Structure formats: C-alpha cells, structure tokens
Amino acid sequence: DTGVSQDPRHKITKRGQNVTFRCDPISEHNRLYWYRQTLGQGPEFLTYFQNEAQLEKSRLLSDRFSAERPKGSFSTLEIQRTEQGDSAMYLCASSLAGGGVVAYEQYFGPGTRLTVT
C-alpha cells in the first residue's frame, strides 16, 4: 500500500507566476487535506475535500489559491500570481472519512517546497 505522494517536491518560481501542485492520496481514503507549513511553525489548514466536494476553505486562503479534486482521487492546488509570502512547504494529507464524533488520523505526503523569488 503506497502512501500519499506529492509532485513536484520542489518548485522555484518568480513572483507573479502561477504554480500548480499535485497530491495523490492513499487509494481508499476519501478525505483529502491541504496544509501549509512555514519555517519553525506547525502546519496550518488550508482546505479539505470529501470525495470531490470541497467542504471548507480557511480564511487564510486568498482568492489566488484554488484547489480541485475532480474525480475524488488526486487533487491539485494552484496558486496564481505568486508572492514571496507564498514561499512555504505545502503538505497534503488523506484520511478515512470520520463524521459524527469520529476523526481518523491523517497521513501526510512529503510536501512540495515552494520558493518564490
């Protein structure tokens, strides 16, 4: 059973360019999450999906960020008109769907490190 994979692992881009990251979750997981982690901080929640439905977006997520999970499998995170403040590690995680009063553990991918110059 393979884990969560992310592509690319590293991305260097110039300010103002658009970037897109991909996440492939664990196959039987219907929940998929995106987090962002900056140096010395814990991951911060950005958005999550159950199957193909995007159920919540963080208020931290500006309009330049968009995420999709078109067939309920892999997901993409796009950042338009990148800014230097977008430089961070972008983490993807997946889990089984909880619901009610159950929350399952999330398994994380290796992350995509974005550097905006």
Place this chain on the structure above:
Amino acid sequence: AQKVTQAQTEISVVEKEDVTLDCVYETRDTTYYLFWYKQPPSGELVFLIRRNSFDEQNEISGRYSWNFQKSTSSFNFTITASQVVDSAVYFCALSETNFGNEKLTFGTGTRLTIIP
C-alpha cells in the same frame, strides 16, 4: 477557537535519558481527538498516536507513552531510553468533531535533539 500550545521550543537530552514533551490544548468542543506527529529531518510528518476525548487511559507503545489529562487539558508524550533516531520535531494536534470539520490544529512543535 481551538488552540494547541507546545511551550517547549527545543529540548536536548543525552542518549538513553527519558524525555517528556508537553502539550496543552484549548477547545469548546466536548468531543475531540488529540494526535502526535513526528517530523524527522527528512521532513515528512509521521503519525504516532490518536486519542479521543472520552478515553483518558494512558497508552504505551514500546518506548513511547502518552499521558492524557482532561482536568488540565494536557496530552504529554514521553520517550523512555531515548535514541539518536528520536531526534526530530514533534507536533501535537487537535481535531474537533462536533462541528463537522476534522481539520487538525497543530502546535508550533518541539525540536528534540538526542545527543549521542
């Protein structure tokens, strides 16, 4: 709003010593889950444990043990007989469930260095 505090930014201990990592949380929810993750130098977050708010029994897994105390809103993590491979950043995280979103709220992490 939910919050997780890991007051210890960095800890260094000599190999084979025991070490405890502290985690204090805040939540309005009556049903919630607590987690610990390890982030080694390679960068990938590794799941260690999940505990729900109704289960206050301490848990032991090999050299790892966890102490959950609702009265003090703490979920501390102890490594016994530490090893160099335990060197990593450790994160405590909280997930509320009554509001339907199981997103994780992380603390700022504790960097643990085991000195050989």
